[in-house]
Amino acid sequence: xxxxxxxxxxxxxxxxxxxxxxxxxxxxxxxxxxxxxxxxxxxxxxxxxxxxxxxxxxxxxxxxxxxxxxxxxxxxxxxxxxxxxxxxxxxxxxxxxxxxxxxxxxxxxxxxxxxxxxxxxxxxxxxxxxxxxxxxxxxxxxxxxxxxxxxxxxxxxxxxxxxxxxxxxxxxxxxxxxxxxxxxxxxxxxxxxxxxxxxxxxxxxxxxxxxxxxxxxxxxxxxxxxxxxxxxxxxxxxxxxxxxxxxxxxxxxxxxxxxxxxxxxxxxxxxxxxxxxxxxxxxxxxxxxxxxxxxxxxxxxxxxxxxxxxxxxxxx
Amino acid sequence: xxxxxxxxxxxxxxxxxxxxxxxxxxxxxxxxxxxxxxxxxxxxxxxxxxxxxxxxxxxxxxxxxxxxxxxxxxxxxxxxxxxxxxxxxxxxxxxxxxxxxxxxxxxxxxxxxxxxxxxxxxxxxxxxxxxxxxxxxxxxxxxxxxxxxxxxxxxxxxxxxxxxxxxxxxxxxxxxxxxxxxxxxxxxxxxxxxxxxxxxxxxxxxxxxxxxxxxxxxxxxxxxxxxxxxxxxxxxxxxxxxxxxxxxxxxxxxxxxxxxxxxxxxxxxxxxxxxxxxxxxxxxxxxxxxxxxxxxxxxxxxxxxxxxxxxxxxxxxxxxxxxxxxxxxxxxxxxxxxxxxxxxxxxxxxxxxxxxxxxxxxxxxxxxxxxxxxxxxxxxxxxxxxxxxxxxxxxxxxxxxxxxxxxxxxxxxxxxxxxxxxxxxxxxxxxxxxxxxxxxxxxxxxxxxxxxxxxxxxxxxxxxxxxxxxxxxxxxxxxxxxxxxxxxxxxxxxxxx
Numbered sequence: 107x108x109x110x111x112x113x114x115x116x117x118x119x120x121x122x123x124x125x126x127x128x129x130x131x132x133x134x135x136x137x138x139x140x141x142x143x144x145x146x147x148x149x150x151x152x153x154x155x156x157x158x159x160x161x162x163x164x165x166x167x168x169x170x171x172x173x174x175x176x177x178x179x180x181x182x183x184x185x186x187x188x189x190x191x192x193x194x195x196x197x198x199x200x201x202x203x204x205x206x207x208x209x210x211x212x213x214x215x216x217x218x219x220x221x222x223x224x225x226x227x228x229x230x231x232x233x234x235x236x237x238x239x240x241x242x243x244x245x246x247x248x249x250x251x252x253x254x255x256x257x258x259x260x261x262x263x264x265x266x267x268x269x270x271x272x273x274x275x276x277x278x279x280x281x282x283x284x285x286x287x288x289x290x291x292x293x294x295x296x297x298x299x300x301x302x303x304x305x306x307x308x309x310x311x312x313x314x315x316x317x318x319x320x321x322x323x324x325x326x327x328x329x330x331x332x333x334x335x336x337x338x339x340x341x342x343x344x345x346x347x348x349x350x351x352x353x354x355x356x357x358x359x360x361x362x363x364x365x366x367x368x369x370x371x372x373x374x375x376x377x378x379x380x381x382x383x384x385x386x387x388x389x390x391x392x393x394x395x396x397x398x399x400x401x402x403x404x405x406x407x408x409x410x411x412x413x414x415x416x417x418x419x420x421x422x
Numbered sequence: 423x424x425x426x427x428x429x430x431x432x433x434x435x436x437x438x439x440x441x442x443x444x445x446x447x448x449x450x451x452x453x454x455x456x457x458x459x460x461x462x463x464x465x466x467x468x469x470x471x472x473x474x475x476x477x478x479x480x481x482x483x484x485x486x487x488x489x490x491x492x493x494x495x496x497x498x499x500x501x502x503x504x505x506x507x508x509x510x511x512x513x514x515x516x517x518x519x520x521x522x523x524x525x526x527x528x529x530x531x532x533x534x535x536x537x538x539x540x541x542x543x544x545x546x547x548x549x550x551x552x553x554x555x556x557x558x559x560x561x562x563x564x565x566x567x568x569x570x571x572x573x574x575x576x577x578x579x580x581x582x583x584x585x586x587x588x589x590x591x592x593x594x595x596x597x598x599x600x601x602x603x604x605x606x607x608x609x610x611x612x613x614x615x616x617x618x619x620x621x622x623x624x625x626x627x628x629x630x631x632x633x634x635x636x637x638x639x640x641x642x643x644x645x646x647x648x649x650x651x652x653x654x655x656x657x658x659x660x661x662x663x664x665x666x667x668x669x670x671x672x673x674x675x676x677x678x679x680x681x682x683x684x685x686x687x688x689x690x691x692x693x694x695x696x697x698x699x700x701x702x703x704x705x706x707x708x709x710x711x712x713x714x715x716x717x718x719x720x721x722x723x724x725x726x727x728x729x730x731x732x733x734x735x736x737x738x739x740x741x742x743x744x745x746x747x748x749x750x751x752x753x754x755x756x757x758x759x760x761x762x763x764x765x766x767x768x769x770x771x772x773x774x775x776x777x778x779x780x781x782x783x784x785x786x787x788x789x790x791x792x793x794x795x796x797x798x799x800x801x802x803x804x805x806x807x808x809x810x811x812x813x814x815x816x817x818x819x820x821x822x823x824x825x826x827x828x829x830x831x832x833x834x835x836x837x838x839x840x841x842x843x844x845x846x847x848x849x850x851x852x853x854x855x856x857x858x859x860x861x862x863x864x865x866x867x868x869x870x871x872x873x874x875x876x877x878x879x880x881x882x883x884x885x886x887x888x889x890x891x892x893x894x895x896x897x898x899x900x901x902x903x904x905x906x907x908x909x910x911x912x913x914x915x916x917x918x919x
Contacts, residue, residue, distance in 0.1 A: 132919075141465055141469060141753050141756050142754070147695065147756060149761060150761070154472075167830075169829065171621040171624075173600070173603055173608050173622045175603075176620075176829060178620060201610060205607075205609060206603055206610050208620075250588070251880060254878065260607050260608045260609075260773065261608075281878065282877060283563075283877055284606050284607070284870070284874055284877055285874065286605060287906070289745065289746075293559065293745055294691060296559050296560070296563050296743070298559075298560075299563065311764060311766075312764040312768060312769075313767065315766070316766060316767035316768045342481065373784065384762075388759060400894060405792055
């Protein structure tokens with residue numbers, strides 16, 4: 107009997123110390139995109155500053171392929187112990203599994219918190235006649251099927267375009283030029299192959315500064331701190347917003363205690379002036395949101411995308 | 423162009439020079455190992471450079487990039503296995519020459535051509551960078567699609583007579599490129615509802631599977647025979663003789679370098695394409711094209727000059743516009759960004775020191791590459807004296823590691839073995855392997871650019887009529903197929919009276 111009690115006590119001590127000690131080894135953060143991209147940069151900055159707030163390092167792993175789903179799947183199938191995290195934004199993970207007809211959805215993963223925001227901007231070439239978003243929509247209505255609008259098919263920029271058409275209540279007939287990736291759309295604009303597109307502000311910034319590209323509207327809910335004089339779409343009468351909100355996920359079944367330790371550490375690191383400075387240098391804004399708001403944002407985004415996919419019959 | 427003094431002095435600092443020496447050396451080894459590529463080497467190193475000074479990180483990345491592109495020469499020449507896509511065309515003539523017992527000479531040609539390609543790429547980088555960068559932007563979907571079609575016709579010159587079988591092989595490659603999630607709209611194709619086909623067929627496992635496994639299976643048949651070591655002497659004298667011989671191939675070298683630089687500048691394409699295009703153009707231009715593929719030094723020169731020149735080319739849009747020229751430079755952007763520098767049109771104005779670092783470290787790495795390779799060719803030839811029974815298992819293990827490291831995905835390893843068996847079967851039945859690989863490399867690009875051009879033209883192909891560059895490429899492509907078919911017919915008439 108004594109043996110059993112000792113064993114039970116020992117087990118209890120071990121079990122409780124296992125949680126108390128989290129994290130007792132390094133934590134892997136899966137970036138489903140290659141090194142050098144915007145997800146990668148923001149995650150690496152945060153991981154670097156996290157050293158102060160967690161006893162173990164966050165180790166970045168780039169797992170690319172299949173539109174970011176390879177990385178997501180790695181976290182989906184990991185052991186639910188909080189040592190494998192995913193860094194993703196709803197513009198991809200809330201929609202890619204639907205488009206690719208995969209066997210899981212974003213909510214099969216466990217949200218921890220939202221960490222970083224990056225702004226989205228609507229841009230035109232420097233010599234474009236469009237001065238604001240209204241000009242763009244007027245031109246499209248006046249001559250349907252002539253304005254060239256660059257999008258990533260079934261990606262955020264595509265949904266942003268569809269949402270604008272929804273909000274205006276008209277069929278915005280344009281030439282949709284497919285080019286996946288922010289960089290590709292900027293190149294397409296610099297090369298004179300599109301008249302308007304939406305990209306993350308970070309991707310467009312160097313070209314806005316050099317004068318090759320002009321911003322006409324921010325697609326955010328509020329004006330961006332990096333471009334204070336560019337009005338939002340809402341200010342210009344188009345009820346569309348999109349914020350690139352990167353969230354951290356872990357595997358379903360991870361103990362709540364572990365998730366809370368992580369969320370607390372992220373909350374602290376996002377308030378650190380050093381983190382803020384490093385992120386803002388890359389046009390990212392620290393934007394911590396707890397689990398509940400994260401779930402809300404993602405559910406709303408997924409619902410919107412799903413309704414647009416259905417309405418415009420995007421997936422045959 | 424005026425070079426910033428701070429940046430130049432930084433590169434010439436002894437510590438930087440030492441780290442770059444290690445970078446070139448490491449790059450050469452990674453490039454020489456089948457299955458490890460320059461993109462992989464840079465992907466591994468980019469996170470390491472985050473902790474460094476921005477200038478040091480850039481110098482290191484440039485040195486590794488150049489080293490890895492040059493290293494592919496070794497396994498291509500001595501084993502007939504292109505370690506990276508950028509050394510594919512090198513195998514055609516370097517291996518036959520090595521087999522004749524002139525491994526040292528073949529390597530000397532390769533090394534010297536790499537050197538010349540790098541130097542010409544360097545001059546393009548310092549003299550024409552801004553103008554060339556802007557020109558590259560003119561390439562839209564129309565031009566890219568036409569260029570891809572034109573590159574596909576290079577199959578004619580590399581199919582070596584087996585024209586019909588070459589086309590079948592290329593079509594198989596094009597088909598394989600459609601498997602997985604479409605890069606344009608993300609919809610799944612030919613995945614049979616499974617997860618493991620979603621990523622499709624990556625180029626690397628297919629390339630090294632086709633070439634390495636099939637080559638090794640081929641050689642297994644002769645394993646019991648007395649070992650025939652690729653014997654070769656390599657002396658400084660021989661190297662100098664090769665260098666002097668180069669004056670006969672001056673035009674070939676310049677043409678290949680121009681092709682390499684041009685393809686390098688275009689965003690999204692790089693040394694993987696340029697070596698094949700340069701090889702086929704050298705063959706077209708040659709007075710005795712039938713000697714290509716049997717150990718003609720001009721084949722080695724074309725391929726190796728072009729792939730190294732592409733490095734200089736790929737750096738041009740990166741430095742002038744912040745747009746990566748190929749997969750490797752795409753990752754180098756991260757090395758800038760982590761230090762708060764946004765690569766873009768203002769980079770040269772705002773950070774002239776960084777431009778100087780890239781340019782000068784490129785030149786220094788080229789010198790290192792020449793010196794290290796001259797010193798190591800002798801060692802490498804010795805290394806190949808290892809009996810095949812020991813060497814080949816090691817190579818297979820390295821290939822498997824390289825394939826797995828690509829995406830940490832076992833599917834790529836199975837693709838590697840599967841493609842090896844297919845490659846062996848194709849070789850045995852007389853189907854050339856390279857068209858398949860080329861089809862796979864170009865297929866995805868051809869499709870997305872074609873869709874882009876079709877959409878741009880308002881869902882029609884009329885847009886092509888306004889694009890002279892695209893039309894020229896397409897016309898040359900059609901002409902070269904027509905002449906090849908015509909001359910094949912003439913040859914048949916002669917042999918069958």
